[in-house]
Amino acid sequence: MDQNIISIQNVTKRYPMGDREFTALKNINLEFKKGEFGGFVGPSGSGKTTLLNIIGSLDSPTEGKAIVMGKRISELSHKESALLRNLHIGFVFQVYNLLPIYTVYENVEFALLLQDNTKQERKKAVMEALEWVGLQDMADKKPSKLSGGEGQRVAIARAMVKRPQIVLADEPSANLDAKNAHGILQTMKQLNKELNTTFLFATHDEKVMEYLDRIIHLEDGQVAEDEIVTAKRTLTNSK
């Protein structure tokens, strides 16, 4: 857990908004090590999703450096950033973003189609990923036939199937009831432990925060507090 895989250095992000500019992130400095289970917490507009998008190379900083897996995001071409996402980054979205006309199997398989895997390798990996999330019996179902919790599990399987180094989850529990939210968070926590995948969340959900080992509080685009909660939780539990 001592290897830095994400380094955010003096990152500022500004968006044009009419005639003016809106500053979403102000001079952010953060480091993440491999295997962390952390999250950005804060109210709407605090910059959580923007930071997640920059780490996921879907966006780039206006100023500063965002280095992910040794690659500086703002210097990557479209092709290079696509390759980075394809090989090393998995996404879990609030609204799952499953491809509606594909089956569960095909949705999970999609990420592997972009890599040079054989059909047999893909099948093995997809079934393994579905087993992680407990949906191996639903491989032939279409997303429209799934409950919210099942849909989000498919999204997790799709993010995990290529065994990425980093999974970025943007409000993954926002559309789920408490039971399903705990279910998917337990699954992610387990995968984090088993595969040593780095999980980063953007959330304002208390249920998610319960599972995080590191919580970074964002306010108005700035880091208000960066707390390691694993130690506290261990201390509380031992008392």
Place this chain on the structure above:
Amino acid sequence: MKLSLILAFRNLLGAGLRTWLNVGVLSFAFVVIIFYRGMIDGWNQQARRDSIAWEYGHGHLLHADYDPTDPFSVQDGHGILPRNQQQHLSPILLRQATVYPQGRMVPVVLKGIDVNQNTLAFPTRMLSGSTADIPAMVGTRMAKSLQLKQGEELLLRWRDKNGTFDAANITIAGIFDTDVSAVDNGQIWISIEKLWTMTNLQGHATFFVADGGYQPQEIDGWKFKSQKELLQSLDSIIQSKNIGGSIMYLLLLAIALLAIFDTQVLSIFRRQREIGTYISLGMTRWQVVGLFTTEGTMYSLLATIVGCIYGIPLLFFMANTGIAMPEATQDMGVSVAGTIYPVYGAGLIISTIVLVVISATIVSFLPARKIANMDPVNALKGKLQ
């Protein structure tokens, strides 16, 4: 590319009715274009074949004073060609005359033809086999317009070479059926030897029809028009028909392509989240552009398959039974058979498929290229306008 094909195929099948509506319209355009072009090609081939067989042979050697487009040149546009220069040539002599069927007076062109010729398809044995004093043959159109029947006698008045009027009864020895109205309407065919005698124009011809063995040469007082030159007017008529037809089928194709374009524009707007998801999963923007373009192209490929399923039996049936042409088209001045058999060549089918596939690819690419400039973050939120 393989991935684009797999995904595009999945996406199209997944889109259900929308896909099949587009494919249906496009396949209809396909079949109609092939049918129409096959029809024009069939007509073209038939018209050329019949015009060569009945009128043009392998070319005409025309008297220098004779202009086929000027009826006044018939009077003096004739002459004698030395015997040794008549090899592979069959003489035709034209004279103006008048006939009087059922008390009416009808001006006609009297045409003398060698009864032993084999260059043109005229059944000249009708003339050689008749015992009548002046046996004549007419085409079905002429027979119909003058209400003539085989064996009927008809008063003919003509002028000899000195301009003196003469008249005699001719006998309709036979009625021939041809698709070439240019050798039928307003014409009466008799033996050229008889015509020479009647007009005192012994050995004269207005023009000669060449057979396949004729080698064109410069002959003073005569001009040679090759088969190709003679077919030029027919070619230009067919060309103009082709252009007219092209406008019709391009309009049809445009409607089908507009449906694809519209679907693509709507797709890109409606599937923003999907586009964002593709990019987040590791596709490059141009891969997504390629995917959407391939989807559009696959409409045309599916349309080819669907078009083949119902088009091949339909077009095969049409090619065998032919399309009956209305009677009015017989008087168009260009050879039109009573039934036209469409001809579907490999070139026609391949060029139509290529035209439709390329057009579909272009109209799919035009809206899809916008994806290259899409912000994936906004696409994921579905916020693009």
